[in-house]
Amino acid sequence: MHPYGNQIMRSHYCGAITTSNIDDTVTLCGWVDRRRDHGGVIFLDLRDREGIVQVVFDPDTDEHFQRADRVRSEYVLKVTGRVRARSEATINPTMATGEIEVLGKALEILNAAETPPFQLDEYTNVGEEVRLQYRYMDLRRHEMQERLMLRSRITTAVRNFLDGERFLDIETPILTRATPEGARDYLVPSRTHPGEFFALPQSPQLFKQLLMVSGFDRYYQIAKCFRDEDLRADRQPEFTQIDIETAFLDEQAIMDITERMIRELFRDVLDVDLPAFPHMRYSEAMERYGSDKPDLRIPLELVSVDDLMQQVEFKVFRGPADDPAGRVAALKVTGGASISRKEIDVYTDYVAVFGARGLAWIKVNDIAAGIEGLQSPILKFMPDEIVAQMMERLGAADGDIIFFGADRAAVVNEALGALRLRVAQDLGLVGEGWAPLWVVDFPMFEEDPAGGWTPLHHPFTAPSGSIDELQAKPGECLSRAYDMVLNGTELGGGSIRIHQREMQEAVFRILDIDQEEAQEKFGFLLNALQYGAPPHGGLAFGLDRLVMLMVGASSIRDVIAFPKTQSAACVMTNAPGAVSTQQLRELNIRLRQNSSEDGTKA
């Protein structure tokens, strides 16, 4: 007896029928994936989330055969039939259910369907706009079903792991208050407080810290977060974090637990054993890879040559080499001498995007021939001796090309760091597999253009030094933050938080948040820190990015059921949309301009 009695219309999933069901009578519900009409026999491929099975109708079942004749793609059917083995000659080895088929006895059309707006098969590339407009159709495609089912397995595995580690799932508000830090807030007007607004949370950061103050010790939540900033392939205005916070654990313990979580996740879901997670200091990551999220699958590294360039006249290199805030670095690309002048021009344009004012290069044709074996427009500006030392340092070999960046260190790191990724991609130098690491010892602050300080992580991150050290030299102070990086993507980041009011106030002072503003915006946090806040810290993973990597997608839109376009709109629902003047009046809102007739609808 089926536990749900006759409420269940189907006896099996299409994709789950095997040779063990031979001679069983089954009832299937699904969509018509394809119909092949041979006149005297009709094949229907019936699809549900578990897969596809072939159903055969022949004229013996006249009424049902006639119905099968009327059926079209994406009709929703209920089919009852008998499972039978296919004859040797008709077995389809490319199909999971290819050894069997269902001989249809009864066919009920549960719903007809219009011709789909695009073909759902795997052979047609469909533009993303159409896919998003008919997302409910797009999600029927096998590829999307797989991705979302894997996403579900991932969140389930995460929940099971954290539950097993005695973490508590606690929800935090979606309607909260705006904070002056960080990204632009999504705002929600309050009807009951005219002229005031809620903000949607950029993350549950403060709430989870307060839960630590409350004694919940180990918290997690799979939480929606909202940031009103411009979109990218890996950025949506609403996205999901695996949010974690603990009390009485230091950073090493937190990294251990979360690393174990990711490791078990990959084993459970992908059957992959991740390699060791090396710990790399932020400074080393910037020095060697020009990035705080290095892709360790790529065997190219930046090498500083400032000391050598301090000995040349060539101003373009000499200037940044002498400047403490400057950097001259080389990127040796093994086998890159085959890159043409035209391609170098393309790379030059590419690094210009990051502020680089040029891209110097040296091709190594014959290293044994010394300076004669090198080819470059900049050699004439350098003494042979310096060039020779540089080749030695870089370990240059025949067939290499060396690119140079010389500018402010930030520009050089960004430009050569990006070039490293681009060239590796173009030349197929990105290794296979998974390359995780922890990046640690981040600076507390970085200098903003106005000369002030902004936090590298967020203003609640604990510094590794004392208040005095912090105030004396904010630019040199390190934080107790850590990022998990996988294949060049920042999967998650976290820190030990400040749990003492004095320290939190000191950080606010450095960030130029005065006492009044601190009290106004963060008074509840400062107060809480006085009522027995335990040492605490945590981490948040970007679930969408994690799933994207695990399914091999190139955009997080492909692992989100209903994502937004780059302009942060939904082409299916047409959100955002206008609202009635009545709604606006209730919210005490008047639009600044009546944007013609469609500005509001009555």
Add this chain to the structure above:
RNA sequence: GGACCGGUAGUUCAGUUGGUUAGAAUGCCGGCCUGUCACGCCGGAGAUCGCGAGUUCGAGUCUCGUCCGGUCCGCCA
């Protein structure tokens, strides 16, 4: 806010130096077909060339503007 790429049958694309009736594939519709599985064969329908100006005897094609989608920079504690 900025740079670049794209927008032509339902879909994916082609469209030459500005020149006759805008093509292909696939899908769709009709007919035939009892073993196909991206079935096959025959026939048919299907286009506001994103939108608006401009240049020209003539614009899918050139120019300007605009909208939409995408990649990236800025932005994203």
